[in-house]
Amino acid sequence: MVDTTKNTQIYATWGRNVAKPVNPNVAGKLITKAKRPLMVVGSEILKDEKLVEKTIAIARKGVPVAATGHSITALVDKDIGAKYINVHSLGHFLGDKNWGGLDGQGSYDTILFIGHKKYYLNQVLAGIKNFTDLKTIAIERNFMQNATLSFGNLKPEVYLEALDEFIDNL
């Protein structure tokens, strides 16, 4: 059992609504329970082959994939149905009940994030947090304060362990 909730240090605050630190097993169960989850994968996964593997492992458990930036380059032929979309546009569409989703199956309820720049994702999350009812879960190496739930700040090796545990709980 990895504890991913300890270090929630931040550089700046947005206000009183801050992400709840979450452990991998809980995060995993929430995704499993979600009616319509979506995993949003950022380009930062490309910096670590292991991250790519784990991302694909999550997708293989049946979580639809939105590939932002150029993360699609690592996901395109992996038979996980990953679709490219710009993350800022995605943030916009997610708040639209009339959006058909990436696959035409309708809008999503729980959004999982992995592989994003901290400052960039926090902005996208700030929009989702303030203007939608979506549940967002960040399984990043850094505490993402504008998510609903987030891992804390983790050492690289602990992070990989946490992802494994997360995958085990899907």
Add this chain to the structure above:
Amino acid sequence: MVDTTKNTQIYATWGRNVAKPVNPNVAGKLITKAKRPLMVVGSEILKDEKLVEKTIAIARKGVPVAATGHSITALVDKDIGAKYINVHSLGHFLGDKNWGGLDGQGSYDTILFIGHKKYYLNQVLAGIKNFTDLKTIAIERNFMQNATLSFGNLKPEVYLEALDEFIDNL
């Protein structure tokens, strides 16, 4: 033993530097240890006779008193040497190493606050926090996030108990 550290709910944030919640016994010991403490008493004590009593009790333990607003009306003949000063001016002078203090004995190192409006004191503390090295301790009914140390948000009855314990530890 009253636990005054539990509820640190706030309405708005200033940034990443937030007061550490403190228990009465610890706060009391810190004042005792201080080289040159000062208790700053605001007008809100006048709304509760019991608060006036406890304020005087603290002063009697040898803590010099700065009376802000019109709190001096309740402290003037109590033989505790309370001096009137405007709290905004006080915030200014406290940061000045050349200030002789209210009694001409030099500047202070640890400042205790009681009886202030939450929004007003937090502003004065924001100045002290960012521009001085002073240690500030808020023993108020509300969590004062810009102090160095502060009681949390307390129920009225718990608050009085906490003050008693604080006084016992002086």
Add this chain to the structure above:
Amino acid sequence: IVGAIEKKAKEEGVEVGPTPKPGISGLRDWDYTLLSRYQPVYTPVCDQCCYCTFGKCDLSNNKEGACGINMEAHQARETLLRVITGAAAHAGHGRHILHHLIHLYGEDKPIEVGPSNLIAPNTQAVTGIKPETLGDLEEVMDYVEEQLTQLLATIHAGQEGAAIDFESKILHGGMLDHVGMEVSDLAQISCLGMPKSDPEAPLVEIGMGCIDSSKPVLVVIGHNVAGVTNIMDYIHDHGLEDKMELAGLCCTAIDMTRYQTDQGQKPQAKVIGTLAKELKMIRSGVPDVIVVDEQCVRADVLDEAKKLSIPVITTNEKIMYGLRNRSNDSAANIIEDLSTFKEPGALILDFDVLGEVAPELAIKMSKIREEMGIKALPGDDELQELSAKCVQCGACEMDCPDNLPIMEAMRAGVDKDFSKFEYLHDKCIACGRCDQACPKDIPVLNMIEKASQKLIREEKGLMRAGRGQISDPEIREEGVNLVLGTTPGIVAMVGCSNYPDGTRDLYTVADEMLKRNYIVVMSGCSAMDLGMYKNEDGETLYEKYPAKFLAGNLINVGSCVSNSHITGTAIKVAAIFAQRNVSGNYEEIADYITNRIGAVGVAWGAYSQKAASIASGCNRLGIPVVVGPHGSKYRRALIGKPYQEDDWKVYDARDGSEMPIPAAPEFLLTTAESIEELLPMLAKNCIRPSDNNMGRMIKLTHYMELSQKYLGHRPDDWYKFVRTETDLPLAKREELLKILEADHGWEIDWKRKKILSGPTMKSDVSSQPTNVKRLCKGEC
């Protein structure tokens, strides 16, 4: 450009001083003089900067952000931004109404504001222009806008890096604000038949209780009366005065009641009250139509009005609420669409169309809304139910700006005791944050209002209509008393309704100071709130006290933009009583005021950026301002250190020698915690170096008495204001001499009751205190 001013001035035989139309650095030396005595005190509202996308940056502990700026400089910059925002609000208003009035009356319409020669003291002192017509004011606005743009530019990342220069820019922005305000009011007084320096300006009905809700009610909200006058004309021309109620909130209300009253006519509208009454008024369901113009209008007017089927008309580009522009439509079409709720409101920028639509729609909506049986506030029976819904979580109190005891009221409400809601009514500024906070969706504000219906029905008072500026003859009569201190001072109570402890405090302060013979000057929201209270004899202070510019008189200059007449008064004393040259001679005028005119501004309920800019404009003239405790959130005060003796010296202009002065005013901008603290502060900070012995004695007496009365003690520093025995309060002279001898080691000649040694200051009526070296003899 400046050359042109000097040329014109020469033709007119006016001497132009060294700084007509000063740029940002033009009065920097003067600012530095003030700032060396009154240091900026920063109390950040946030430890972070989010101006540019290098950030946001954490500046806590005066750290530097990504652009290299530190907390101190950023706080000064934040303050500057607030100040120029306020100045722009006034200047934007001024430009709008000037355009409008020139369009109606032409460029050559003369400025007529009463029996004065110096009709634009701020404008003339700053720009060197002596405006005579509306057209002359355009060049003044050009200057203000150019300078505001320069200041806004310095807000940009990578501009000014030094707090002290941001501070100088703040004072520049404040100065510009008073010019913009002055232009606004000069233009409207000249064209709209407003009282012209009239001490007999009529009394106006004020309060939620004075609205007859059985009639169609048209409510106007804002600050810019331009379009409203067309509505008033329509009502008048069609004889609708008795068929409907026209009432206003905020400064538009003040200016409505000034409209066409300069010939002794009766005011044609009623005043509901301040910004703090806006939401309460709308939630009452009483208005049948709401017209908004600009400034201090709640952003949720349209949403709130929609819920109660009240059409909203926007009339100014600054507030359009996303409504369709119907300016080119016929009144009939607009009335049809709004009365059938096709759209919740309309934007009408054509004031002739507006003039017809607003009243006719109100009359029509009154019937429609009555038939619909619009239900606004909860019923008596519901109050208890709603109280019972409360789970005492405390969210409302946490979110209430004044942390008012709402939970207590809810607890009592369960037992049908609603008195605690009533208690909240006057303390509540009706911001609605409690409603937003409640997890149970309890309409807290509506409960307070419902429980206070009896109180609200009694909210009826009188306010004197805004009189405009103080005239030259008035200055000639009273100037000497102000400079010598025999009139103990001017207390100007201005600004908004964000009071820390209810509206009644204003009444207490004004009455106390009036009784003591201070001149009390009101404006804006404060002027309104003051009219809401009556003494034992059922009189408001406006009835109790006369309204001349004399000791013990109570004056309402008018709306927010009329604040320029308060600084204008000080400038006039320097120009008319002391014969100082005004044109482009700002520094000398400010120096004169700093050392000689005992005036203090109070913005007890200040909330707005405009209040910050008004205060900064006072500050550059050396006039101190006290704001209420919420004012600590302006982030920055200017406070002197009375214990630093070197800071309290000036030159004697007779020979350039240094002379010590009393530490008064002690600050240029600060906060006070309560009115008990405020009252002695006011008296003390009216003390000036130029007081003669009689004047100093009077001022010191009030300071000591007010300290005794409100703080229960004799102030520690009273003796520091004593230069000679004749400065001592007459009644206690002997007692005080004893204290001076015993406690302070002063030498007393008991036979002659004279002070032989002790005071640091000499009493010399012929000394000429100045902060400006070049104004000393032999310097220039």
Add this chain to the structure above:
Amino acid sequence: IVGAIEKKAKEEGVEVGPTPKPGISGLRDWDYTLLSRYQPVYTPVCDQCCYCTFGKCDLSNNKEGACGINMEAHQARETLLRVITGAAAHAGHGRHILHHLIHLYGEDKPIEVGPSNLIAPNTQAVTGIKPETLGDLEEVMDYVEEQLTQLLATIHAGQEGAAIDFESKILHGGMLDHVGMEVSDLAQISCLGMPKSDPEAPLVEIGMGCIDSSKPVLVVIGHNVAGVTNIMDYIHDHGLEDKMELAGLCCTAIDMTRYQTDQGQKPQAKVIGTLAKELKMIRSGVPDVIVVDEQCVRADVLDEAKKLSIPVITTNEKIMYGLRNRSNDSAANIIEDLSTFKEPGALILDFDVLGEVAPELAIKMSKIREEMGIKALPGDDELQELSAKCVQCGACEMDCPDNLPIMEAMRAGVDKDFSKFEYLHDKCIACGRCDQACPKDIPVLNMIEKASQKLIREEKGLMRAGRGQISDPEIREEGVNLVLGTTPGIVAMVGCSNYPDGTRDLYTVADEMLKRNYIVVMSGCSAMDLGMYKNEDGETLYEKYPAKFLAGNLINVGSCVSNSHITGTAIKVAAIFAQRNVSGNYEEIADYITNRIGAVGVAWGAYSQKAASIASGCNRLGIPVVVGPHGSKYRRALIGKPYQEDDWKVYDARDGSEMPIPAAPEFLLTTAESIEELLPMLAKNCIRPSDNNMGRMIKLTHYMELSQKYLGHRPDDWYKFVRTETDLPLAKREELLKILEADHGWEIDWKRKKILSGPTMKSDVSSQPTNVKRLCKGEC
């Protein structure tokens, strides 16, 4: 006022459109048209509002604050504030330099900017004024300043309440910005001998490596070249060119190298680089004197320079650093005081004095500082020691805006491996937050710089000097290709140096698009950074590609204010190629550009408020802009929904019928995560309804190829841009037809290789797409 414009226009035989000098509501309908397709997307940087002292207020979850404003409207207001701050920075700059140049050259000095008749496209489209002399520009600035003041007024509490109307105001502010920029550049090009639409503008040395530190080094920082030209004249007149180095940072550097080069002269200064080089340059200890003017100057220049005994001269009221005003002193006195460190610097607003002081002081300081043996960066030996001090707490990485791996570098540094510091050098924007964060006071930035000395010495490149606007003849030649799409588009790379992943990315993007025959236009910091890289042949892109306004050419228009020439180019295409009336006819021009000109702006390293206002000005003309990921902190994007079919329709002006258009541009303002994502976005968002088949084919080919190359896949939506088989990329036509049949159910006539059914859009070159109903036949 508007009447006067129309009168003058009539005399000159110019037709004035419906909106000369529009007020805030003047183009609101057009804004609403844009905003209905491109919705605001708010990503708050803070959940709170701290504008007024009712607050601060928590607006999270779109709650209302104490004034009734909700999160959405407040975010739009925050964006508006940033935009008008940027616009004011440019307008303030413009007004300053205009005053200065009129003072030198008189009101009647003609505007000369090259072989064009339409010399002020933004100015003329917006105001209806066709300026011919410097004096004519004053009225233009008056208008800009008046409008900016109106907009700043709406920032005040209690003004606009609707997000959509704040959005319209944002676009208004952006439009004004381009007018202010244009005025600035027209004035300086006309008076300061800058290149006039010159494709052969000279190449300029750029980079920290090109500074000869053995000579006295005078460094200039800022954006406003007014005072710097006096320094250059002095150096030239006294033959000091070879005796010292004159080098600049930020746009002042660009404009220094434009000064007096319009007759083929050599540039008289060197460019060091962008804002990201400021702190590195100062910390290197190389400058002997620093002169700052305004904008994008680090706030800590004086503090940092003081530590290394470098005197600082401020020369502009916007940045004075608290230094004493020496404008009226003799050069000798100032040099004496600064060279003896009596004061750390001086404020000199008299440019003649400045011209002498700066170079002479640099020469003097060079000797003095050498003798003092000023030590700037740590020694080789110290690097290891400092690395060892690191306790790996992570504070620096937490506080680094890009969260760069500093700890790793420190760990390696302990073992004398400093390569990881070198790796950081190009990615680091030299903001210094790491230094501020370190609890052990390790000078992180200095360590990076020291470890990168070898790299820095090699930082030598070439930049083409800013050429000014695109001339009318150039437009006549290339306009048709742009409108038909046969030149696939204009990629304008503008803005600051806050890149997410180093400066090299710019080079990659520009080279890729140039190879593909796009016109690449550079300005400001981006123009500088692009010159820092060389290809295998040792060529910079400025050497590799020609600089005409033709497909595949690389143009540097100039400094920050030259950005107005980019929008100006689009306006010129509408006016000159399409013969649309320009004067006061903004909406029609914008509508033309929206539907016909494939241009995309990229501000990959945007940090400033100016970048936000520049982008907003592009947006009102329908030109989309992409910013880098840090741009998400601008809080607000404008993004369309390609899946909402109704949003992608226009009128055919021939008969007013509706016609579907492709979802391109998909956005007006958005961010991208990486340049790999950016590149296909650029190609796709150059697609326009007016493309002919050849044009669409070319654009689609690039979009598909770039997707394949950088994202490793064929884009999902490629088929949506196909109207007919001739739109298909030629090389893959057959393959794609198969996919259309198999995957999308389109009907194909395989014999004739024709599409029979499927596309939603028709291919009709003679259609006239417009968003504006009144421009359709039979409407007006």
